Amino acid sequence: MTEKALLSVEGLTIGFNTEQGPVRVVEDLSFSLAQGETLGIVGESGCGKSVTAQTIMRLLPSPPSRIDAGRILFAGEDIAKAAEKRMQKIRGDQIGMVFQEPMTSLNPTQRIGRQIAEVLVLHRGLGYAEATGMVVEVLRKVGMGNAERRLEQYPHELSGGLRQRVMIAMAIVCKPQLLIADEPTTALDVTIQAQIMDLLQSLQRDLGLAILLITHDLGMVAEMSRNIAVMYAGRIVETGGARSVLARPRHPYTAGLLASSPRRARKGERLPSIPGLVPPPGRRGIGCSFAERCARVTDRCRLELPPLLTIGTQSAACWNPVP
Ligand SMILES: Nc1ncnc2c1ncn2[C@@H]1O[C@H](COP(=O)(O)OP(=O)(O)O)[C@@H](O)[C@H]1O
Ligand code: SF4
Numbered sequence: 001m002t003e004k005a006l007l008s009v010e011g012l013t014i015g016f017n018t019e020q021g022p023v024r025v026v027e028d029l030s031f032s033l034a035q036g037e038t039l040g041i042v043g044e045s046g047c048g049k050s051v052t053a054q055t056i057m058r059l060l061p062s063p064p065s066r067i068d069a070g071r072i073l074f075a076g077e078d079i080a081k082a083a084e085k086r087m088q089k090i091r092g093d094q095i096g097m098v099f100q101e102p103m104t105s106l107n108p109t110q111r112i113g114r115q116i117a118e119v120l121v122l123h124r125g126l127g128y129a130e131a132t133g134m135v136v137e138v139l140r141k142v143g144m145g146n147a148e149r150r151l152e153q154y155p156h157e158l159s160g161g162l163r164q165r166v167m168i169a170m171a172i173v174c175k176p177q178l179l180i181a182d183e184p185t186t187a188l189d190v191t192i193q194a195q196i197m198d199l200l201q202s203l204q205r206d207l208g209l210a211i212l213l214i215t216h217d218l219g220m221v222a223e224m225s226r227n228i229a230v231m232y233a234g235r236i237v238e239t240g241g242a243r244s245v246l247a248r249p250r251h252p253y254t255a256g257l258l259a260s261s262p263r264r265a266r267k268g269e270r271l272p273s274i275p276g277l278v279p280p281p282g283r284r285g286i287g288c289s290f291a292e293r294c295a296r297v298t299d300r301c302r303l304e305l306p307p308l309l310t311i312g313t314q315s316a317a318c319w320n321p322v323p
């Protein structure tokens with residue numbers, strides 16, 4: 001996996017200054033993503049997925065956020081240390097990003113065409129008139145019919161699904177190598193979700209995009225990703241090929257997520273859910289942070305942090321992995 005890594009995160013540790021003092025939100029995170037491939041990062045809300053994505057893009061203000069340790073190698077360059085000026089060149093050009101709620105990232109007072117054109121003006125030095133042809137082209141590419149008319153519309157005139165297509169258009173108009181998609185379909189209904197997933201897959205084929213897909217939907221990861229990294233309380237607890245991890249999870253947390261995944265349910269059936277909540281940063285204990293919720297817990301789990309160890313073709317951080 002590391003051989004032709006486009007993105008390689010090594011030992012990334014992210015902290016925040018809070019009123020209660022400094023806290024570690026993400027700890028010792030390592031993963032890599034090859035050109036043209038998809039890595040799915042999954043985990044419940046509060047596990048540090050968005051903080052990770054925004055740190056890779058260096059979008060979090062510092063302070064209060066800090067990169068306490070680790071490297072973020074993008075095409076060989078450690079962007080954890082890059083100056084803001086350098087990041088402005090990379091963001092939107094070599095790395096595109098799509099968020100959960102496009103309404104918050106689109107400018108409500110500006111026409112769609114102008115907003116997409118702005119990315120080209122910034123990164124390609126084009127004038128708005130020149131950019132328009134490319135904007136029409138990219139709107140067609142993201143499946144927005146009637147592109148010439150769409151240029152003139154404002155975000156509120158579009159449905160949620162179309163707004164997300166506009167966000168994707170903005171993210172790919174400069175043909176980035178990497179797309180970070182943070183819960184890209186969470187706000188959309190199921191039919192539209194499937195259409196957006198199809199779109200991302202076809203763009204990946206056309207552009208050779210690598211996709212970092214952040215989601216709490218295991219079904220989506222199964223369809224989209226070659227590899228998976230399961231995050232719990234700021235750490236990766238299980239990782240490997242998506243197919244093998246989902247077919248045979250070894251970490252009790254992954255097994256719990258899978259058992260509570262809606263796509264597993266038959267009609268009318270109630271899903272079991274993992275009891276308890278993700279512990280907030282600062283209250284994760286010295287041992288395994290899943291201990292309070294785990295049916296396989298032993299004394300050792302509460303005292304010693306389990307390292308990520310290889311089991312077959314995957315890795316899990318657990319003292320008593322699922323057999
Ligand atoms: N500015 C901040 N200051 C302190 N803690 C924060 C800040 N932003 C996020 N966090 C904490 O980081 C943790 C991970 O959040 P997040 O990355 O949004 O989770 P996810 O995307 O997996 O739902 C949460 O416990 C959240 O409270
Ligand atoms: S280390 Fe212990 S508490 Fe943590 S997941 Fe494994 S069995 Fe459960």
Ligand SMILES: [Mg+2]
Pocket residue numbers: 049050051183
């Ligand atoms: Mg999030």
